[in-house]
Structures are given as structure tokens and as C-alpha cells.
Amino acid sequence: MPQEWIMRYFLIAGEPSGDNLGAALMAGLRALDPEAEFAGVGGRAMMAQGMESLFPMEELSIMGIAEVLPKYFHLKRRIAETARAVAEFAPDALITIDSPDFCLRVAKSARALNPGLRTIHYVAPSVWAWRAGRAAKMAKVIDHVLAILPFEPPLMEAAGMSCDFVGHPIAAEAQAGPGEAAAFRAAQGIAPDAPLLLCLPGSRRTEVGRLGPRFGEALRLLGAQMPALRVVIPTVPNVAALVREMTADWPSAPVVIEDSAAKKAAFAAADVALAASGTVSLDLAANGVPMVIGYDVAPLSRLLMGLLLKTDTVTLVNLVSETRAVPEFLGKACQPGPLAGALADLWNDPEARDRQVAAMDLTMARLGRGGEAPGLRAARSVLDAIRARR
Secondary structure, eight states, rough: OSSSSEEEEEEEEEEEHHHHHHHHHHHHHHHHHHHOOEEOOOOHHHHHOOOOOSSSSGGGOSSSSSGGGGGGHHHHHHHHHHHHHHHHOSSSEEEEEEEHHHHHHHHHHHHHHHTTEEEESSSSSTTTTTTTHHHHHHHTSSSEEEESSSSSSSHHTTTEEEEEOOOOOTTTTTOOHHHHHHHHHHHHTOTTSSOOEEEOOOOHHHHHHHHHHHHHHHHHHHHOOOTEEEEEEEEEHHHHEEEEEEEOOOOOEEEEEEEEEHHHHHHOOOOOEEESTTTTTHHHTTTTEEEEEEEEOOOHHHHHHHHHHSSSOHHHHHHHHHSOOOOOEEGGGGOOOOHHHHHHHHOOOOOHHHHHHHHHHHHHHHHHTTTSSSHHHHHHHHHHHHHHHH
């Protein structure tokens, strides 16, 4: 892309899902402008695209008021440090990715240092679910939003920001095929006809610590009904040791995997999944794996979220498909018995499986499967937003 200067972008991601979004965006920006320069905070995926992270992204991978409070002063120092780094880098745009508690504070501080700074936020706040005022608050420090859900742009525009729906990278991501799935089962000693369940208790230590024991007990109950059940637990490096320690005495000899290729093959090989709420539901949808969702937070965070929640579901497949095909158990309802019962239903009720498969197919179509890669769409939106400002 011919231009008179080198475009510079400062990106901030605070968790693995944001790291993947950031990496896809960086790839898209570089496809449109090979000379683009990047700085910021990110994880392995963004660093693989050429970013040197200001500090380890894992420091930001915490969630919930009760979890954040003990790290408040450390996070406050990181906010100030990151804002100064933005000012020193002098980017054409600051692009913050999800993690609003950290990212929007950085945007506010960075704009105080440079009032002309162009600010873009990737992943709209879920104002359709709770805390509708967040969009108006965000509009004070953010100019443009990259939305991953098709119904979000009008909500952002009503708050005073420009917004484009850019889809989700999972919609364009290549998935493992039947051959890779069969090879995975063989490599792990899992018979071709053995019932295979994916267990996904989250990517944060707080999530794993809270959900892991409940998921484990649910699998004990399910295993009593299905003696041949095998369990695979895909995880990420920052919680892998905790997951292995926690699951050492689980039934069905769980297989814990970190390798990305093995994880893709595991998703293709699985029959059913038990997962924490989050973007992992889209990974499962992309592979057509019926799922049960469970999630809980600390009691204080649960109380506040219960008071503010505006929707009857938080599962992305349900929201995007406008169905309630995926059963979810949130807060106090996230207990082993109901989780195990819902999982058993997916094996015993073909109609329940068919409803989920239809909802997952619709979800992927609405998120852009078959169209231009979302990372490239996001990159075009970023460049358009910068040109509009100029």
C-alpha cells in the first residue's frame, strides 16, 4: 500500500482469546501494508507476528472484581507504564483488544498524554448482556470499534462510536479433518468407537481453580454411566501444570494436551464437550462438537453480575444463532449433577444433538464462514478509521 510514512500500531491484548484476535489483525494489517510496525502487549500468537511484548500478557489474565482487587496496585503501575510506552511509540492508532478493565484505562491515560491519539477497540463490550452504560463510558476514550458479533454495530453507534462488524477469526480458521482425528485417537490409545469428551475448564488460573473440581465430579458421575468414556483436556501453557495436578486422580485417565496441532485434532475427534463459558464455544461450533457450558465466579462478582445481567444466556452459540440449543449452568447452577445430566442427554437424545449442530452451523455462517478472513476485514476497518480521522 503506497504511503508517505510507515504506519505504526500499538496493540494491547490481555488474554489468549484477545491474543488470537490481535495476531489475526496484525496479519491482516501486514497483508495490506508489509512495512507496518507494531508494539504493545500480547501473547505468543501476537509475538509470532513480530511483536515484542512490553511485559507478559499473563499478568492481565484475571477476571472478576474479587480476583482483581489483590493485584490492583500492580495493575495500576502497568497501566501507567503502558500509557507512557504508547506516547513514546507515537502510533497511528492505539488498538486495545478486549480486557476492557485494563485496556480502557490505558486508552484514557494515553489520550491524556496525546489528545490527538486515534483509539480503536476490538470486541465490543457486551452491553446486550449487562451494564449498558459501558458503551457510553467507552465512547469517551474510544473512537472506533471492531465488533465480532453481527448485532453489535448499532449499539456502539448509538453510544457515539463508529463500528464495523468484522466477524471472528474462528470463522476462517482451518479445522482438522477426519484423518487427523483418527490419528489423534490412535496416538492417545483411544478406540475409534470410544465416547470422547473434551473438558475445557478455562484459560485462567482462577477459572481452572473454581471450575475444575466441579467438572471433575461431573465426569465421575458421567463415567459411572459410561465406563468406556475417555476425556481429553486441551489447555494453555500458563495453567497446564495446575490442570495436570488437579486432574491426576480424575476418572477415565484424562489426556492433557498443550500442542496446538494436537488440540485441533482433539476438537475434530471429540463427540461432546464440557466447557467454561467464553469464546471456546465458537471453537467447538466450528468443529460441530455439541457442548454443555458451565461457569461461575467469586461470590461477590456473582452477586454483582446477577443484579446486572440482562439476558437469559451468555453462550455465544445461543446468542448468534438466536436459539437456546446449548445448555448452560451459571453461578450456583454450575454443579456436577446438572452438568453430568446435560452431558448424558447429548449422548442419549439425537434431537438435542441435531438442534445444537443446526445452531452451530448457523452461528458459523453468521460469523463469516466462507467470506473474507475476519482478520483482514478488521485490518481494512482499522485503515478506514484512520483515514476518516485524517
